[in-house]
Amino acid sequence: MTVRKEQELILQQLGRRQLANGTIDRREFLTRSMVAGLGLAGVGAVAKSGGIGSAFAQDRPLTPTFYQWIEDLHPAIPAVNANFEGINYQIAPVEGFGIERFVAEAKDGKSTWDVYAGQTPFVEMSAMIEADVIEPWDPYIPQEVLDDMIPAIRDECTIDGKLYGWPFLLDVIGNSWHSGITEAAGLDDTAPETWDQHLANAKAIVEAGAAPFGATFDAHGWRSIAPMTHSLNSDVYTSEGLFDFTNDAAVEALMLMKEIMAVSHPDILLEGASDGGVNGTPDEVAFAAQRVGYYHKYFNAPLRMAQNWDDPKQLRLAQLPKFANGEGSTVFWTTGCALFKHGQNKEKAAEYIRALTYDSQIWKDSIVGTESGHPGQLPPYKSVYAEWDANPPDWMPEFVGLVRGQLNQAKAITNHLFGLQQFVIGKPHWEAYLKGEESDPKVALQNVADAVKAEMDRG
Amino acid sequence: MAQATIAQRFWVFREGANVWLFLVPTLAFFVGYQVYPIFRVLWISFTDFQYLSNEPANWIWFDNYVEAFNDPLMWKSLWRATYFTLMFLPGTIILPLLLAILVDRVSNPKLATLYRVILLIPAVIPSTLIFVLWKWMYNYQVGPINHFLVETLGLFTLYNAPQWLGGTPLTLPAVAIMEVWWGLGYHTIFFLAGLAAIPKELPEAARIDGATEWQVFWHVTRPRLAPIMMILIVLRFGTAMAVIDEYLIFGGFNRDSPTYTWTIFMYDQAFKLGLWRQGFAAAIGMIGAIAMMIVMVILIRIFRPRG
Numbered sequence A: 001m002t003v004r005k006e007q008e009l010i011l012q013q014l015g016r017r018q019l020a021n022g023t024i025d026r027r028e029f030l031t032r033s034m035v036a037g038l039g040l041a042g043v044g045a046v047a048k049s050g051g052i053g054s055a056f057a058q059d060r061p062l063t064p065t066f067y068q069w070i071e072d073l074h075p076a077i078p079a080v081n082a083n084f085e086g087i088n089y090q091i092a093p094v095e096g097f098g099i100e101r102f103v104a105e106a107k108d109g110k111s112t113w114d115v116y117a118g119q120t121p122f123v124e125m126s127a128m129i130e131a132d133v134i135e136p137w138d139p140y141i142p143q144e145v146l147d148d149m150i151p152a153i154r155d156e157c158t159i160d161g162k163l164y165g166w167p168f169l170l171d172v173i174g175n176s177w178h179s180g181i182t183e184a185a186g187l188d189d190t191a192p193e194t195w196d197q198h199l200a201n202a203k204a205i206v207e208a209g210a211a212p213f214g215a216t217f218d219a220h221g222w223r224s225i226a227p228m229t230h231s232l233n234s235d236v237y238t239s240e241g242l243f244d245f246t247n248d249a250a251v252e253a254l255m256l257m258k259e260i261m262a263v264s265h266p267d268i269l270l271e272g273a274s275d276g277g278v279n280g281t282p283d284e285v286a287f288a289a290q291r292v293g294y295y296h297k298y299f300n301a302p303l304r305m306a307q308n309w310d311d312p313k314q315l316r317l318a319q320l321p322k323f324a325n326g327e328g329s330t331v332f333w334t335t336g337c338a339l340f341k342h343g344q345n346k347e348k349a350a351e352y353i354r355a356l357t358y359d360s361q362i363w364k365d366s367i368v369g370t371e372s373g374h375p376g377q378l379p380p381y382k383s384v385y386a387e388w389d390a391n392p393p394d395w396m397p398e399f400v401g402l403v404r405g406q407l408n409q410a411k412a413i414t415n416h417l418f419g420l421q422q423f424v425i426g427k428p429h430w431e432a433y434l435k436g437e438e439s440d441p442k443v444a445l446q447n448v449a450d451a452v453k454a455e456m457d458r459g
Numbered sequence B: 001m002a003q004a005t006i007a008q009r010f011w012v013f014r015e016g017a018n019v020w021l022f023l024v025p026t027l028a029f030f031v032g033y034q035v036y037p038i039f040r041v042l043w044i045s046f047t048d049f050q051y052l053s054n055e056p057a058n059w060i061w062f063d064n065y066v067e068a069f070n071d072p073l074m075w076k077s078l079w080r081a082t083y084f085t086l087m088f089l090p091g092t093i094i095l096p097l098l099l100a101i102l103v104d105r106v107s108n109p110k111l112a113t114l115y116r117v118i119l120l121i122p123a124v125i126p127s128t129l130i131f132v133l134w135k136w137m138y139n140y141q142v143g144p145i146n147h148f149l150v151e152t153l154g155l156f157t158l159y160n161a162p163q164w165l166g167g168t169p170l171t172l173p174a175v176a177i178m179e180v181w182w183g184l185g186y187h188t189i190f191f192l193a194g195l196a197a198i199p200k201e202l203p204e205a206a207r208i209d210g211a212t213e214w215q216v217f218w219h220v221t222r223p224r225l226a227p228i229m230m231i232l233i234v235l236r237f238g239t240a241m242a243v244i245d246e247y248l249i250f251g252g253f254n255r256d257s258p259t260y261t262w263t264i265f266m267y268d269q270a271f272k273l274g275l276w277r278q279g280f281a282a283a284i285g286m287i288g289a290i291a292m293m294i295v296m297v298i299l300i301r302i303f304r305p306r307g
Helices: A002-021 A026-037 A040-049 A068-073 A077-081 A100-107 A121-130 A143-148 A151-156 A179-184 A195-208 A225-230 A248-261 A282-288 A300-306 A346-357 A360-368 A382-390 A398-406 A421-434 A441-457 B002-045 B063-070 B072-104 B109-124 B127-138 B144-152 B171-196 B201-208 B213-241 B245-251 B262-271 B278-303
Strands: A064-066 A115-119 A166-178 A213-217 A292-298 A315-318 A332-340
Touching: A064 A068, A077 A346, A077 A360, A115 A121, A115 A346, A121 A332, A151 A166, A151 A332, A166 A179, A166 A300, A166 A346, A166 A398, A179 A195, A179 A292, A195 A213, A195 A248, A195 A292, A213 A248, A213 A282, A225 A248, A225 A421, A248 A421, A248 A441, A282 A292, A282 A300, A292 A300, A300 A315, A315 A398, A332 A346, A382 A398, A421 A441, B002 B278, B063 B278, B072 B109, B072 B171, B072 B213, B072 B262, B072 B278, B109 B171, B127 B144, B127 B171, B127 B245, B171 B213, B171 B245, B201 B213, B213 B278, B245 B262, B262 B278
Parallel strands: A064 A115, A213 A292
Antiparallel strands: A115 A332, A166 A292, A166 A315, A166 A332
């Protein structure tokens, strides 16, 4: 009898949340309440038949699916899984952010999995919503977890007021340097605060012969022009959510890229060697080969590359420099979890993702590194940082506090169907300026905006 | 008399039915696996089908084709594939042919077998390993090719060494070199099989009649290898024009890259951009396929065995 009442209470709460959230209307709410009133036998029958939604149609164990690299870089995940008896943990059939399988299943009104850990909002969240693959977490995520999210991260995962991504692994674009090289160039072992300092230091490295190249960056737009623009001004998105390439801040960023290129390795603009050119980029090779002093990218990159150095302890990490009059923002993104609309075990999925994203061992491993990798990805919750502030762990490196500070200003790339692709389409056009084929950065960036618009106009 | 005719017809029909019965599995496979997908893509190419959209597709006749024909990227990307094929195709014929003739002249059976095994090694290496190997070989900063050019020969410096991969003008020749190396042994075996089928008396008789080695090759060997040459040219033309994996790996989706060919253009539209415009992508694919078929017919005509 107690179990029955608990089940009815859960159903009522679920219904109320869905009504408040707009997932169901009043008629549906009343129908469900009536069905719930029929008792467990009726509820079970209706739920199994799909009439009451799939939240309680648990005819299989909780089935999460993870992007392979998440498992590779975070060895503590199996320990979390161990607390969820019968969990059917799987690796996702995705490569290079491909979501074809998820979409194909959704078209048939089904999903092999309940939750996908591997969604990057600006990359594929809009597409997953458009294709009716995922649904909002709002009816299932506890309010205290929502309130605990760093506001910018919650914004990143929200579209039209609904939380479509439960943030997990936070990547922030920041700066890094090889202290062995900077010391050999006679530079202080402190982070350059402005781009002017950054450039001056990079030139000093080359002039002193401490390394062949002064500085580098990843030339893909979301890792270069976007964060550099944000460091001056992050209010650079059009009303429809596209990056405003014609904004003055973007022009300044492009000019800065060209200045850095002058002290960088000649292959800096080349495509990478994996994931359709997106990863295995030349900047990583240069930094791993200890041929360059400064490097700005998401922290995972310098941390991984420094493992190839003679002395990995010479790596220094810090926040992204800013323009002298700049806002001091950067770009971040989270790799989070999406809830499949046609999946099952939705309450259980929320319980699982909560346990996963608050797991202290995962965060320690990510920040300190393990034998399997050193991702340097950070948690999305205020309370985790507050706990670390109150009781600083002896393993905590300095950069975490710096990045947390910058997160108050940092901004994610706005979600849009072309959120990532606008940078892919635009790259050849702004590179015309970087290569000297176009002398005016404004013209180059106007060409970018035109090219993106032309592609969107295709339909 | 009439009864005999009926009986004969029955037996003829039964024989025919037997033949068709045995053909059914192949026919079913052919229709289901080859014909249906082609006609499905053809149908999609006349619609505004977008994979991520839940709206039903509309029949739009030739709009996708008109759009593709009017898009400079379509022509540019087709030319890039052609350019690669022009570099790749001679390498799949001339080098293997030369090697086959050399290996065919090795009289020691053990040595001849050893040469064949060595030649076949690249062909049995999985594509992933081939790509990893060549990515490292061509790497601007740490690759052995540039190391040799910069450190050993001193022809270049770290600041002006060749940039092989990643979307530079050297990328297509670099990929072509890799492909030729990869298929060298495989193609050589084709020619070795052809050479083995030529009676030894023919070149010997020509030599006795005073023919030079070149004349022997041109007038005796080459015509008898013509069917193999034609098969290789047609098959490899098709694969060279439709390369996609290598371009995705060595060039990405940068539209200015020489590796952004019509296959990448098609993939980009079908699985990356917007709502995944698969109707338009299908039209790009059909245009590419038809262009290839036209050239194939011409190639078959040119390289058909004569005499």
